[in-house]
Structures are given as C-alpha cells and as structure tokens.
Amino acid sequence: MKVFKRAACAMTVIAASLGSAHAGITINGTRVVYPAEQREVSLSMVNDGKEARLIQAWVDTGDASERAESSKAPFLITPPMARVDPGKGQTLRIMFTGAATLPQDRETVYWLNVLEIPPKPKAGSDAADNYMQLAVRSRMKLFYRPKGLQGTPDAAADLVVWHIVSAGKGYTAECTNDTPYNISFSDLAFKGAAKHEAVNKGGMCPARGKGSFPVVGAPDGSGKLVVTVINDFGGFNPREANFTL
Numbered sequence: 001m002k003v004f005k006r007a008a009c010a011m012t013v014i015a016a017s018l019g020s021a022h023a024g025i026t027i028n029g030t031r032v033v034y035p036a037e038q039r040e041v042s043l044s045m046v047n048d049g050k051e052a053r054l055i056q057a058w059v060d061t062g063d064a065s066e067r068a069e070s071s072k073a074p075f076l077i078t079p080p081m082a083r084v085d086p087g088k089g090q091t092l093r094i095m096f097t098g099a100a101t102l103p104q105d106r107e108t109v110y111w112l113n114v115l116e117i118p119p120k121p122k123a124g125s126d127a128a129d130n131y132m133q134l135a136v137r138s139r140m141k142l143f144y145r146p147k148g149l150q151g152t153p154d155a156a157a158d159l160v161v162w163h164i165v166s167a168g169k170g171y172t173a174e175c176t177n178d179t180p181y182n183i184s185f186s187d188l189a190f191k192g193a194a195k196h197e198a199v200n201k202g203g204m205c206p207a208r209g210k211g212s213f214p215v216v217g218a219p220d221g222s223g224k225l226v227v228t229v230i231n232d233f234g235g236f237n238p239r240e241a242n243f244t245l
Contacts, residue, residue: 024049030234074100106180106207156181162243173215175205191224193217
C-alpha cells in the first residue's frame with residue numbers, strides 16, 4: 001500500500017509540473033557539418049537553467065535506439081559526459097576516428113545525441129521522496145562531408161528534381177537528388193497553399209538518392225512547389241521549385 005501511495009504522489013507531482021518542464025541546456029546549432037579535412041569540429045552549449053545539469057553526448061548511425069555504449073558510429077566525443085553549472089557553458093569536441101570507410105562522392109549522415117539529466121531534488125524538500133526524473137534528449141544531424149565535392153550545398157538545393165503523385169485525398173512529392181549533398185527542409189507545399197506544415201518533423205532528400213514526402217495543398221497550375229531549405233547554419237530559406245506530374 002505504501003508503494004502505491006508513493007507512486008500516486010509521484011504521478012501527481014509529474015502531472016502538475018509537465019506544463020512547465022523544459023530543457024535547461026541550449027545548444028548553439030541545429031546540425032553539425034564535419035568537413036573531412038578537419039581533425040575535429042566543436043559544438044557549444046550553455047545552461048540557461050537555475051540548476052546544474054549532467055549531459056551525455058554520443059553519435060549514432062541513424063538508429064535512435066543506439067546508446068553511447070552500443071553506438072557503431074565512427075566518431076569520438078570529448079567530454080562524453082560533463083556537469084554544466086547554471087550560467088556556464090560546455091564545448092563538445094567531435095572527432096572522426098577513421099574506423100569506417102565512408103563514401104567519398106557524397107555526404108554521409110549520422111546523428112548527434114545530447115542527453116540532459118536534471119539533478120535530484122534536495123534532501124528534505126517536499127519532492128525529495130516523491131518525484132520522477134525526466135531526462136531531455138536532443139538529436140541533430142551530423143553530416144560527414146568529404147573533401148572535393150562538386151558544387152555547393154546551397155546550389156544543390158536547386159538541382160533536386162520533384163515529381164508529384166496522387167496519394168489518397170492528397171499528394172506526395174517524390175524527390176531525386178543527384179548531387180553529393182543531403183538537402184534538408186522543414187516544410188514543402190504547392191505554391192499558393194494557404195498554409196505550410198512541417199514535413200515528417202523535418203525532411204531530407206538524401207545525397208545521390210530519392211525520397212517521398214506528403215505535400216500540403218493542391219497544384220494551382222503554376223507547376224511550382226515552395227520548399228523551405230535548411231542551410232548549414234540552421235537558417236530557413238524558402239525557395240520555389242518546379243515539379244512534374
């Protein structure tokens with residue numbers, strides 16, 4: 001009975017605090033570009049919260065279930081774990097280990113994870129016995145970019161070929177990307193659509209590959225899509241793109 005009572009109290013505390021729960025760590029970037037010619041790249045962050053945070057960082061191969069101890073990604077991060085005090089910052093150094101032979105004619109995509117663990121309530125506080133620790137995990141793309149790729153990421157976005165097909169009551173946009181760069185975008189819609197909605201929490205047409213995504217609206221006769229491309233710095237650049245039916 002005592003265990004049930006404690007669990008019930010814990011759930012009450014969680015329900016009351018969910019609306020205000022937020023991450024204390026602010027990461028300075030939404031993606032990481034790793035040029036092959038560099039020995040390492042860095043990513044900085046700061047603790048904007050009022051309490052210290054413990055962070056753990058690792059890179060995965062695209063499987064979100066990979067943890068630091070099971071990751072097969074050929075990258076080393078230092079420090080792998082760190083305490084970040086309120087108002088203080090931390091810089092992660094990311095290094096390619098060379099443990100994998102990667103394609104040299106295109107970018108390869110990995111994912112950088114930053115797990116933020118809040119402190120336990122102080123002993124003697126009302127929440128010390130009845131609480132649940134909620135960790136916040138941020139996951140962003142890491143692009144390994146070989147040396148000597150032709151063109152630029154910005155120009156490559158205009159070279160993607162789009163084809164529209166019917167899908168139930170809506171439409172699907174199929175992309176073909178013959179460039180060596182992965183083209184990321186936040187949303188796409190037919191020109192003239194009343195609204196633009198996020199695509200699968202962020203879409204990407206893979207380097208030298210294809211992809212398909214739901215598209216908002218219906219063709220208006222212009223033969224154009226509006227694609228909001230995300231650049232290397234995390235900026236959003238809306239641009240028009242032709243499509244075929």
